[in-house]
Amino acid sequence: MTDLPPTVPFGLPSDTGGKDLGVFMPMANGGWILSKNAPKLDGSYDYNRKVAIAAEAAGLDFIMAMAKYKGYGGEIRQWESTLDSVLMMAALAEATSRVKVWATIHTILQNPGVAAKMIATLDQISHGRAGLNLVTGSYKGEFAQFGAWPEGVDHDGRYDLAYEWIGAIKRLWSEDKVTMHGTYFQLEDATSWPKPSRQPFTVCAGTSGKGMQFTADEMDAIFLSGGDPVQLGHASRAAKETAAKQQRYMRTYSMMTVVFGETDAQAQATADHFRAGLDEEALNGMLRAYGFFDREQGGKENAFVEKARSTFMAPYVLGTPETVTDRLSELFEVSGTDGLMLIFPDYLTGVPLFGQEVLPKLRERFPGRVPEVAHG
Numbered sequence: 001m002t003d004l005p006p007t008v009p010f011g012l013p014s015d016t017g018g019k020d021l022g023v024f025m026p027m028a029n030g031g032w033i034l035s036k037n038a039p040k041l042d043g044s045y046d047y048n049r050k051v052a053i054a055a056e057a058a059g060l061d062f063i064m065a066m067a068k069y070k071g072y073g074g075e076i077r078q079w080e081s082t083l084d085s086v087l088m089m090a091a092l093a094e095a096t097s098r099v100k101v102w103a104t105i106h107t108i109l110q111n112p113g114v115a116a117k118m119i120a121t122l123d124q125i126s127h128g129r130a131g132l133n134l135v136t137g138s139y140k141g142e143f144a145q146f147g148a149w150p151e152g153v154d155h156d157g158r159y160d161l162a163y164e165w166i167g168a169i170k171r172l173w174s175e176d177k178v179t180m181h182g183t184y185f186q187l188e189d190a191t192s193w194p195k196p197s198r199q200p201f202t203v204c205a206g207t208s209g210k211g212m213q214f215t216a217d218e219m220d221a222i223f224l225s226g227g228d229p230v231q232l233g234h235a236s237r238a239a240k241e242t243a244a245k246q247q248r249y250m251r252t253y254s255m256m257t258v259v260f261g262e263t264d265a266q267a268q269a270t271a272d273h274f275r276a277g278l279d280e281e282a283l284n285g286m287l288r289a290y291g292f293f294d295r296e297q298g299g300k301e302n303a304f305v306e307k308a309r310s311t312f313m314a315p316y317v318l319g320t321p322e323t324v325t326d327r328l329s330e331l332f333e334v335s336g337t338d339g340l341m342l343i344f345p346d347y348l349t350g351v352p353l354f355g356q357e358v359l360p361k362l363r364e365r366f367p368g369r370v371p372e373v374a375h376g
């Protein structure tokens, strides 16, 4: 707990005890399961539109789309088809009226003048529901294929670039004319109108030392990785303490795949079925992108590979709605995190069930919910 004031006028009070619950939109084919036995999510706009409407009807707080430019292959051709993040969220802003709409932009792909305008446009379309997930880009092949990989700029250097990028954008959102001479970006009497109606919500999944420092310095929230509540708690406290040193309050989120069953055993059987259909080639494609084959395999990496063989690309919880409610409550209680971004094997059954059976109990157990923003 901290008594620091909130830094953003986004209706996200510094610490209400309430949780922000949203959906990681399935805009990449295959969703987040590397299995030939998983439901065949096509990543299409029509499917995503139904999911967005279901998320809003369920009472969830936000929907977010990642940005991805290269898939992992295999028989399932995992993530080889992906929609553009900003365009999709702009369309979904029209399809919804209450849920917050967060889009992802890569700092190495978009000029800050373009990105500032994209999010200001999303703010106008959504009537103040816009958010930006900033990513620096990690996997060379994804960007080198377009000739867009900044050679000679290492991992931490890409966060230096991101400081300049977001600094330029915040100024373009609020100032008449911006002149800025940076290492990576030059702005000369630059203008950007319209201004967003409120400071758009910003989030980043900077989990490395430099990434977390950047996120704590500049963003409203951080996505932490991992599903172990104790480890998540350590990461969450470290992130909040880093932000507190800058007199800032930062919300901490993580991801979770929810696999429902009529019994816990049935949910486990579904997970076993997914595991039996592991697409080895797609798994290797993912590990290759992560750089696993470029370096020696250590113990930590082996543990990661073993986890990935479950076919789940994100932490997961299995069981009846009651079991899922208990596990998620425990996760929040132990970790002290402020929210979750949810993934489902089949969103069109999972999202409504979550809304009916799990969400009301979580709201009850963790009151102090964030007030809703304006209707679009």
Ligand SMILES: Cc1cc2nc3c(=O)[nH]c(=O)nc-3n(C[C@H](O)[C@H](O)[C@H](O)COP(=O)(O)O)c2cc1C
Binding pocket: 065, 066, 067, 068, 104, 134, 135, 136, 137, 138, 204, 205, 206, 207, 208, 209, 210, 211, 212, 223, 224, 225, 255, 341
């Ligand atoms: C919830 C979440 C969403 C992410 N979305 C994207 C994305 O859309 N595109 C992308 O290239 N990387 C994405 N990433 C990767 C992060 O931006 C980041 O590179 C990664 O967490 C490693 O942290 P680091 O950059 O501090 O090393 C995401 C990570 C998480 C946990």
